[in-house]
Amino acid sequence: MEALFFIIGACFGSFFNVCRYRLPRKKSIASPPSHCPQCKHPIKWYDNIPIVSYCLLRGKCRYCHKKIPLSYLIIELISAGVFLITFLKFGMSVKLPVYLAFFSLLIIGSAIDAEIEIIPDAITIPGIILGLATSFLTIGIFSSLLGGAVGAGIVMAFAGLGKLLFKKEAMGGGDVKLLAMIGCFMGWADALWVLFLASFIGLIFGILLRKQKIRFGPFLSMASFIIIIAGSPSRFLL
Ligand SMILES: [Zn+2]
Incomplete structure (x- = not known):
C-alpha cells in the first residue's frame, strides 16, 4: 500500500x-x-x-x-x-483525500511561485472553496471561515506594515489568498503557526543562499505540510 x-x-x-x-x-x-x-x-x-x-x-x-x-x-x-x-x-480515512488535495494545490502553487513569482488565482480560489466545503470533515465550518479571514487579514497587515517600513513589497496579493486558503484548511491558530514557521524557514534559507529576495509561497506550503503531519504546535500551549 x-x-x-x-x-x-x-x-x-x-x-x-x-x-x-x-x-x-x-x-x-x-x-x-x-x-x-x-x-x-x-x-x-x-x-x-x-x-x-x-x-x-x-x-x-x-x-x-x-x-x-x-x-x-x-x-x-x-x-x-x-x-x-x-x-x-x-x-x-476521510481526511486523506482532503489533505492530499490541499497538498497538491500547495505543490502546484509553490512550483509556479518559485518559477515566475506569482501564485495564480486558479490555485488559491478553488483552494479556498475546497477548504470551506470539506471543513465538515476536518476542522468545522466556523474554524474554517475564521481561519480564512485571519489568514488573509494577517498577511494584508504584514504587507501594509512592510510597505510602510521598507517602502517595498514583501508579500503580494497571491500570498494573501494563499494564506487564506491555508487558514480555510487549518484554522486561524495553525495559519498563524504556518506564517511563523514559514518566516523562520525563509529566514534561514535567505541567510544560507545569501538571497535578498525569496518567494514566500514555497515556505508557507512547506510549513503547512510540516504542521499538519507533525501536529499543531498549539497543543504544547494548552
Ligand atoms: Zn525536445
Whole structure:
C-alpha cells in the first residue's frame, strides 16, 4: 500500500508539472497531450513515466536533446514523498483525500511561485472553496471561515506594515489568498503557526543562499505540510 501511494504521488507529480507549466501560460491542462516545451515533439508514454523516464533519459529530451529542467524531477519526487507521508499519517480515512488535495494545490502553487513569482488565482480560489466545503470533515465550518479571514487579514497587515517600513513589497496579493486558503484548511491558530514557521524557514534559507529576495509561497506550503503531519504546535500551549 505504501508503494502504491508513492507511485500515485509520482504520477500526480507528473500532472502537477503539466499544470505548473500551462496554468500561468493560460493553456488548457487537458490538451494537447504532453510535448517537449522546446521542440514541441509529442512525448511517448514510455518517456512519460514519472521519475523513471527522467533518469533513463538523463534529463534530456529524446528528440532535441535539450535539458529538461531538474525541477520536473524534484516535483515528482516531492509529490511521491508527500502522498506517501500523508497516507502514513491519515491512513484510509476521510481526511486523506482532503489533505492530499490541499497538498497538491500547495505543490502546484509553490512550483509556479518559485518559477515566475506569482501564485495564480486558479490555485488559491478553488483552494479556498475546497477548504470551506470539506471543513465538515476536518476542522468545522466556523474554524474554517475564521481561519480564512485571519489568514488573509494577517498577511494584508504584514504587507501594509512592510510597505510602510521598507517602502517595498514583501508579500503580494497571491500570498494573501494563499494564506487564506491555508487558514480555510487549518484554522486561524495553525495559519498563524504556518506564517511563523514559514518566516523562520525563509529566514534561514535567505541567510544560507545569501538571497535578498525569496518567494514566500514555497515556505508557507512547506510549513503547512510540516504542521499538519507533525501536529499543531498549539497543543504544547494548552
Ligand atoms: Zn525536445
